[in-house]
Amino acid sequence: MGQIAGLRPRRQRGDGGEVSAAAVDRVDALEKEAWPVAAAWLNDSTAASTRQTRLEALAAFLLWLEGAAPGLGLLAVTEDHLVAYQDAAATGTLSAGVRIPGKPLGPATVAKRINNLKSFYRYARRRKVIADNPAEAVSVPPVSRKGSTLPLSRTEQIALRDGVMKLALIDPARAAAVALGAALGARAGSLQHLTVGDITEQPDADGHGTHTIVTIRVKGGTHHKLPVPPATAALIAPLRQRARHLPLFTQDDGSSVDR
Numbered sequence: 001m002g003q004i005a006g007l008r009p010r011r012q013r014g015d016g017g018e019v020s021a022a023a024v025d026r027v028d029a030l031e032k033e034a035w036p037v038a039a040a041w042l043n044d045s046t047a048a049s050t051r052q053t054r055l056e057a058l059a060a061f062l063l064w065l066e067g068a069a070p071g072l073g074l075l076a077v078t079e080d081h082l083v084a085y086q087d088a089a090a091t092g093t094l095s096a097g098v099r100i101p102g103k104p105l106g107p108a109t110v111a112k113r114i115n116n117l118k119s120f121y122r123y124a125r126r127r128k129v130i131a132d133n134p135a136e137a138v139s140v141p142p143v144s145r146k147g148s149t150l151p152l153s154r155t156e157q158i159a160l161r162d163g164v165m166k167l168a169l170i171d172p173a174r175a176a177a178v179a180l181g182a183a184l185g186a187r188a189g190s191l192q193h194l195t196v197g198d199i200t201e202q203p204d205a206d207g208h209g210t211h212t213i214v215t216i217r218v219k220g221g222t223h224h225k226l227p228v229p230p231a232t233a234a235l236i237a238p239l240r241q242r243a244r245h246l247p248l249f250t251q252d253d254g255s256s257v258d259r
Contacts, residue, residue: 001027001039005245006048006195007055010255018247018256019052023059030062033129034074041123048245049193049217057116060097061085067096075124079134086114090141111140168235176235177249180214183232188259190216197244199228199236212236 001024002009009024010017027038038058042051064085065072072081088094092104105113118135125133152160160182168175181191194216201210212233215225228236239248249257 001042001055004039004042004051006051007042014253014255016253016255018048019055020059023055026059026062027055031073031075037075037124037127037129038120040127041120044123046245047197048195048247049198053112053193054116054119057113058120060113061117063097064088064094075130077121077134079137082114082117082135082138086110086138086140089113107141114138114140164235172235173239173249176232176239179232179235180228183229184214184216184226186216191249192257192259193217194248195244196240196242196246196248199240199248 001007006018007024008016008018009021010019011021028035030038042054045051045054062074065074065077065081068084068088069077069081089098089105089110090107092102094105095101098105114135118133118138121130121133121135124130160178164175164179164182167178177191180186181188194214198215200213200215202213203210212228212230213225214228215223217223236248247256251257
């Protein structure tokens with residue numbers, strides 16, 4: 001799995017790894033029938049961020065499955081297993097694959113994990129590897145679209161704009177991240193997973209020019225296309241001079257940024 005673009009395992013600090021080595025190793029340990037299906041499913045997405053999210057979701061489920069149904073293959077999972085996993089995640093009875101054992105995962109996180117498992121089994125069914133999709137009837141929890149973050153006042157907006165301009169003189173990449181987050185009202189996690197390919201150009205309505213569009217993932221796993229203001233587009237332009245699958249924002253050593 002580590003040979004797939006965007007899934008280079010991170011085994012030590014600063015080695016350029018993009019995802020948890022434990023997650024890669026767990027998926028690599030799949031039974032011979034399931035491994036090629038998982039690899040093809042991960043490769044089926046063109047965005048590195050989506051491949052990384054899929055890997056994390058699959059590895060977390062496999063970790064739970066090892067304890068809940070030892071010896072059961074990934075392709076032999078039933079709807080009951082998936083419902084039990086969702087219940088464990090939502091009620092805080094997961095003891096592995098979570099940052100804080102015993103703490104319930106939020107609805108958005110549970111929905112993201114289940115939706116990725118739905119995608120995997122839907123893919124396996126489409127490729128005729130399994131006869132039925134065990135995740136087909138599993139319902140994900142509703143995700144609230146209401147946030148609790150208060151809007152910035154006009155004075156704060158001006159201060160933020162001025163701060164971005166000053167930061168751009170000494171650290172253009174970080175200034176671009178702040179400007180894009182402020183312009184879109186985006187969560188840190190959404191910016192973290194952006195790739196170069198998520199930024200595109202679309203023609204203006206009059207056909208005499210183009211404007212910049214970003215495809216961003218929001219709470220619950222859905223994707224939205226949003227316009228990028230010209231000043232912000234100018235800041236992120238230098239970051240786009242790389243391969244489409246690479247992260248838009250990186251650490252100084254080129255590794256992925258965290259939240």
